[in-house]
Amino acid sequence: MTIIERYIRVVDAFNRRVGRFAMYLIFALMGVLFWSSITKYAGSPALWTLEFAQFIMVAYYLLGGPYSMQMGDHVRMDLVYGGWSPRRKAAVDAVTVLFLIFYLCVLLYGGISSTTYALEYGERAHSVWRPYMWPVKLIAAVGIFLMLLQAIAELLRDILFLRGVSVNHQSEAGI
Template sequence: MPNVIKSYVKGVDALNRFTGLVTMHLIFVMIGLLLYSSISRTLFDTPINSVVTISQFLMSAYYLLGGGFSMQEDAHVRMDLFYSRWSPKGKAKADSFTSIFLVFYLVVLLIGAISSTMYTIEVGQKTRTLVPYPLTPIKVLMTLGVFLMLLQATSAFFKDLAKARGVTL
């Protein structure tokens, strides 16, 4: 494999690893927020109306920004009827073939995410809740998460292609 591809794979893997490791801590923020809300509602009878909305934003950021890291760690769900019986080269060939469809899907998803984000920015779209929060931050994170997954999918494609050829990246 050319050095430019090796550098790309190394850079994308490092970026998604860093993003995933930082993002995984959002779950603790969300748990703390929900715990605080539960305690304030139960003990002090002062419900916080915005908790559900903020928790949804945090959860969206959590799974969107963690997608590339999940793909890198091979932690996603896979339908495994025959796959586990194949040789590593056979798996790599199948993965590189299916990666083409994944990249196509992520490109279409990225186009939609960019369009949705631009619309939100232009219109100043807000949530339809008691407190109208702007949707721009979560839409930007959505677009960034899809972009990071697209980068990771192409990185995985190059790694699988190299593995199918008997080379390790």
């Protein structure tokens, strides 16, 4: 196994575990929103529930994104793409993922900068609850970083496929 194949397998395995964990955050979100409904109808609505639900949704979305990419569940225009050969799909994907990698690098730079600011200055949300912002910003930066790693893995997988080496996704390989 080459170092590139090993990188792909390690990133796939890690993002699969993180993504499987993130799937269960939906239950935490349901619990928070259920508690919000109970306290609202009891006459004293909890001030933290809506904002906390938003924070959970950020984690759900950003930590689950790399796993979604790995499984091929992202939206793409299959009207044309679906009829292409696997080789042509890999060639087009290898080019288009470069734009995604550039975008994720810019996003990661902003995420790290924003997280650093939140930590240095003790940034808090502008709400009655006033939670610290660094935890959700850190989760966002980590999610973006994991998406970047997965995008690079997808690029390398496509390049290897075009060279005649097939590196299956974890679910396909039965790992």
